[in-house]
Amino acid sequence: MKAGFVNIFGKPNAGKSTLLNALMGEKLAIVSPKVQTTRHRIKAILTEKDYQIIFSDTPGIIQPQYKLHEKMMQSVKNALEDADVAILLVDVNDNWEENDTLFSGLKLKVPAIVAINKVDKADAAKVQEAINFFEQKDYAKKVIAISAWKGVAYETFFKPILEFLPEGAPFYDDSESISDLPEKFFVSELIREKIYELTQDEIPYHTTVLIREFKEKLTLTKIVADIIVQRESQKMILIGEKGKMIKQIGTLARADIEAFLDRKVFLELFVKVRPKWRDNDMQLKEYGYGI
Structure with missing residues (x-):
């Protein structure tokens, strides 16, 4: 082995x-x-x-x-x-x-x-x-x-x-596992990917995603996520005119998340402003960058 x-x-x-x-x-x-x-x-x-x-x-x-x-x-x-x-x-x-x-x-x-x-x-x-x-x-x-x-x-x-590759015993016993990261991580990444696809300039680089709720119910999984940005102007761009942009991000992300989880998903997105979060140790840790 x-x-x-x-x-x-x-x-x-x-x-x-x-x-x-x-x-x-x-x-x-x-x-x-x-x-x-x-x-x-x-x-x-x-x-x-x-x-x-x-x-x-x-x-x-x-x-x-x-x-x-x-x-x-x-x-x-x-x-x-x-x-x-x-x-x-x-x-x-x-x-x-x-x-x-x-x-x-x-x-x-x-x-x-x-x-x-x-x-x-x-x-x-x-x-x-x-x-x-x-x-x-x-x-x-x-x-x-x-x-x-x-x-x-x-x-x-x-x-x-x-x-x-050296000889040795497997590091992970479960042969079905394909990652050591939780499903929530991949869900947040799929939402972030849609922001990269749909927005331009500095928006993708000033944005991160925080999963606030991830509940598996009988017929679907309920996911509530915050999209974090640095400025109010970025929030307005992500929401879009009459909510068009945030709806598009949610629709595309939900389709990919359902394919990844192999079940129906209810996805709710909010956009929140956190100035200079990329230089804030506490916020970086909260958003999963503290390790």
Whole structure:
């Protein structure tokens, strides 16, 4: 039996969340073309007969500008410390030198696999050039080319990981569990994803979601959530004219939440202003960023 932590690192928008979802065959991490969508470390547990891999999606590595960013980078640091194998994800169309600098700066003490992503959006010569570039790097034990959006195969992805994964007993006994995070976390993330999809400019980055009520009733699950913003003007945008925007967010989020929970959902959303919440330790802890 092989078991261990395989943690995914990379720049914002490298495709880490898309990769995690492809690996699990389930939508655990929200996805958006906007940068800094992932704020938490999301662990996904994959248990098979001969191995258990705990994958971690981590926030894109950035220079912190406020306390929320610091919390995000702390989760990256924690993932660096407990990794058994590191997946270093790079967009084939991104600057390879910048990614090399970032990967070198991680000072990894575990085997690393460089996964060159989005190869469906580049010609074969460019992909091979990227492979050759990263194969020269000391931190790269193996280099593979993938398209996370199209899915990953055992031979190209899981087999190289298992070469480096240590032998040991499973960390999680329940073979049905796919994450150590509660359902409430994923519900809040699905609501936040709709805000990223439907709003522009600074709104997504100034917003978080707090689940205030999560009750499983006989025929449905009742969910009450607060959408937290920093300014009154942002609240007005999220509510929209005659409540149009908040209704649209709720309708789309409810559909995804029902698919995730596999049951009917009653979803009620409120928008609340909390000035400078991204720099307030107490509020960050309340909103789930205090760990």
